[in-house]
Amino acid sequence: MRAVVLREFGPPARLTIEEVPEPRPGEGQVTVRVAAAGVQFLETQVRSGAMRGALGGAGLPVVLGKEIVGEVTEVGPGGDPALVGTQVLAGTLGTGGYAEMAAVPADSLIPIPAGLGLHDAVALYRYGATAQGLIRAARVTPGDRVLVQAAAGAVGTVLVQLLTRAGATVVGAARGERKLDLVAGLGAGHVVDYSLPGWTDRVREAVGGSVEVVFDHIGGTLGREAFGLLTPGSGRQVVFGFSSGAPLEVAPMELMGRGLTISGFSAGLIWSRPAFARELVTEVLDLAAAGRLTAVIGQRFPLEKAADAHAAVEARDTLGKTLLIP
Numbered sequence: 001m002r003a004v005v006l007r008e009f010g011p012p013a014r015l016t017i018e019e020v021p022e023p024r025p026g027e028g029q030v031t032v033r034v035a036a037a038g039v040q041f042l043e044t045q046v047r048s049g050a051m052r053g054a055l056g057g058a059g060l061p062v063v064l065g066k067e068i069v070g071e072v073t074e075v076g077p078g079g080d081p082a083l084v085g086t087q088v089l090a091g092t093l094g095t096g097g098y099a100e101m102a103a104v105p106a107d108s109l110i111p112i113p114a115g116l117g118l119h120d121a122v123a124l125y126r127y128g129a130t131a132q133g134l135i136r137a138a139r140v141t142p143g144d145r146v147l148v149q150a151a152a153g154a155v156g157t158v159l160v161q162l163l164t165r166a167g168a169t170v171v172g173a174a175r176g177e178r179k180l181d182l183v184a185g186l187g188a189g190h191v192v193d194y195s196l197p198g199w200t201d202r203v204r205e206a207v208g209g210s211v212e213v214v215f216d217h218i219g220g221t222l223g224r225e226a227f228g229l230l231t232p233g234s235g236r237q238v239v240f241g242f243s244s245g246a247p248l249e250v251a252p253m254e255l256m257g258r259g260l261t262i263s264g265f266s267a268g269l270i271w272s273r274p275a276f277a278r279e280l281v282t283e284v285l286d287l288a289a290a291g292r293l294t295a296v297i298g299q300r301f302p303l304e305k306a307a308d309a310h311a312a313v314e315a316r317d318t319l320g321k322t323l324l325i326p
Contacts (some may be wrong), residue, residue: 002311002326003099004306007061009049012307012314015098020063023096027074029085030106031091034119036300037097038067038125038324041243044310053185056094060105065097065324069112069122070103079106087112089125089281091271098306100326107274110281114287120288120295123321124158127289128284130240135166137265138213138238142167145211147203147226149218150243151188152179154321157296158284159215160186169205171211173226175316182319183259186294200225210235221243228263236261243316296320 025031035196043064045051055062062106070088072083088111090104112121134155140146146163150156151172163170164187172183173194180191190206192199203211210231216223219242227250228238239248250262270277287293298319301309303326312318 001100002067002303003063004200004303004324005061005063006047009052009060010046012310013308014047014097015064015310017304017306020099022101022267027077027078027104028079028106029103030072030079030109031074031101031103032068032070032088033069033073034068034097034100034102034326035087036068036122037065037099037324038122038127039301039306039309039313039324040066040126041241041313043325044314052092053107058095063096063098064103065099065102066092066094067122067126068092068097068102069118069125069131070102072109073101075106083109085128087118088322089121091126098303098324100303110278110285113285116285116289117301119126119297119323123154123286123295123297124284124288124293125281126267126271127154127321129270129280130155131162131269132280132283133267134215134238134240135162137263138215138236140166140168140213143169143174145169145171145207145209145231146213146215147171147173147229148188148215149173149194149222149226151191152185152319153217154296155217155240156215157182157186157320158177158293160188161293162284163187166288169207169211171206173199173203179319182296186296194222194225200229203229212236213238215240216248217241217294218237218244219248220246223248224250226261230260232260235259236263238263238265240267253321297323299323300325302326 126259135281
């Protein structure tokens with residue numbers, strides 16, 4: 001079968017298409033014929049070598065890829081044969097998804113609701129669960145004024161829709177007219193280009209002052225500027241990444257003096273609680289199947305163009321979710 005193999009850490013060109021043995025399922029596993037694999041920003045950092053620890057000790061060469069959708073073709077010893085032929089979402093143990101076939105834990109399988117396409121399902125899979133988890137962690141209530149950083153990204157596009165449904169006043173921050181148009185079309189009450197000087201002033205004008213919640217996946221300067229928008233006494237900033245390459249830096253006395261809260265959020269904590277993760281994913285998939293949530297797939301690349309997919313994600317030149325299609 002064909003797979004995208006990383007033999008050496010480095011730039012996107014290190015991802016090459018190769019013929020590799022087809023995986024066979026072991027006990028507690030199934031094999032899935034992959035219809036699409038999601039590309040995560042973290043995977044670009046693993047490939048570069050900046051986050052090689054995320055491989056969990058796996059050595060090179062390696063096939064990256066954590067989130068897939070497809071059809072079960074074989075079950076491991078003692079497995080349920082009724083699974084063969086079913087269409088499912090599945091998570092690998094961190095590697096193996098950028099391929100035509102993947103062996104995955106049987107207990108990771110999530111059925112796809114009727115009426116929902118396979119590509120849409122995987123686009124909403126892990127990042128949809130992240131968005132739901134973020135909203136719960138921030139304790140968002142109707143009427144809250146909420147700033148979503150990187151609102152045109154894979155998590156941001158889901159966050160904007162879910163927050164709007166929850167009755168929040170949503171400000172979507174992104175870079176460039178193409179992304180702002182997308183975010184506005186998803187229901188954000190206001191959109192702001194954070195690449196322009198004075199962008200925080202535009203946020204204040206839009207909401208009539210400060211915001212109760214900031215969802216921050218950028219960190220660095222933009223995260224710090226967003227911190228200045230929080231409402232004294234009740235503002236909270238949820239940090240779930242630092243795609244800028246620099247973490248958010250705030251002194252404890254600043255939090256105490258303004259009565260603010262900063263909390264960290266890791267999607268890994270969701271997936272360490274399988275029942276909770278399944279609950280969040282199911283909520284998002286059911287909304288999408290009912291036509292009340294839109295999966296945003298900005299770009300699809302064939303397996304042999306995996307390097308191009310990684311380059312686009314790293315350059316932040318993508319909208320919504322990026323998929324690899326075998």
